[in-house]
Amino acid sequence: MKPIGVFDSGLGGLTVAAALNRKLPNEQLIYLGDTARLPYGTKSASTVIRYSLQIANFLVSQGIKLLVAACNTASAHAVDALREALPIPVLGVVEPGAREAAHRTTLGQIGVIGTLGTVGSGAYRRALQDIRSDLVVFSQPCPLLVPLAEEGWHEHPVTAEVARHYLSQLRQQSGDLDTIVLGCTHYPLLKKTLADQASGVFGHPVELVDSADAVAQAVADELVDKDLTQRGSRVAEDRFFVTDDSRFAELAARFLGRRISAVENADI
């Protein structure tokens, strides 16, 4: 009867919450967006670990049975520290996303785009090469895509030009590839623009892997494995916490695909 905890630096993790709602409609979620301290993508590993542990302690105090780090940067830097510190299962988004990408590629050449923190950590490269050691991985930080997604400029000409800039840099490294991991939970909002620009830059369609559905599947498997699945119908509505409520309600619907009735403040 316990809820699943999901956290992100802000709103992007709501795309993972939406996938969990679709896959596991009877499970109650408690979401926390650390909107007072976002973004995580430009911050050092030690700061991201410290913030992730504070959030995890808050969510554990709310009685969660499993924690999902729905932020790529937090997944890249903090999953090991969270697993060590917490008495419950912890899942990140990197491993499920990497598995999905490894499954989809034909060429065996994969690109990863994400924040400075996620790309700099090398977490996707390690996860991909743990799955298939022959995979060739190229990566490109794209720091301007998060603010563009947050502004709602999803198909704006400026976003197209910025995407083309970053994808061209990826192409210069890789020559060719057939699959790109969207290594940031904001990027699914820009999927159409990224797909169009990737086709143009690489001269053929490129698979864009959004890890949200893969994460939801990994959570479902983990619940079965640990015998933690909710029996019967849902006991309570999802709850949404933020550390700063500015613009959350306004922006949340874009990510979650539905309106949120109540947003609560978490004092962390």
Place this chain on the structure above:
Amino acid sequence: MKPIGVFDSGLGGLTVAAALNRKLPNEQLIYLGDTARLPYGTKSASTVIRYSLQIANFLVSQGIKLLVAACNTASAHAVDALREALPIPVLGVVEPGAREAAHRTTLGQIGVIGTLGTVGSGAYRRALQDIRSDLVVFSQPCPLLVPLAEEGWHEHPVTAEVARHYLSQLRQQSGDLDTIVLGCTHYPLLKKTLADQASGVFGHPVELVDSADAVAQAVADELVDKDLTQRGSRVAEDRFFVTDDSRFAELAARFLGRRISAVENADI
């Protein structure tokens, strides 16, 4: 013999530190950039006030004689709370910048560009109309300019297009104006791009007011007024604190105009 405290959400306030170094070379500065929690521009007033008070307490514990809120968003939201809480003089950047703009305009029509927080607060409008009640003030939030400045895309075609977008929105409101306040300490890095685009959009050159020098003059006046001026030559080098050291040293020179030898971590 005491230092002056200067804080910002991150690096932008270093442009104010540089102006203080030029105007008051004998005064030691203690700078704090809250890089772990930046940006402030998208956050609510209550969060910005809370963070500003935490930083002020840290700087007061370092023995400062005067505090400069070198962040427009913190100046807009938190100067009153800081003055109430602290036993030392507190200066923000809004009032000196507004005074400078009121002095420079001929038409009496002034634009203000800044973060969502700064523009939403109405602080510049109030400050300008307190100085001259007949001034007509138009304002436009420009949330993408901070990330573009931080990426170093100061004269990039994307930055020009984004600047033109925001300035066109300002023009739609105002019809005409002759002066624009750069209401964010990041914007002086984009001054050339903003000046070019403003000329294009308004059809004539527009004065861009960067408040850094006006703030340095206001600090000099306040030191004289309160008999706090450093006598004789400088006693110690400036000190620089951050709450997250990722990229600070790399980016600081752009804002300060010189290299920083040591960056210290503040545990706030």
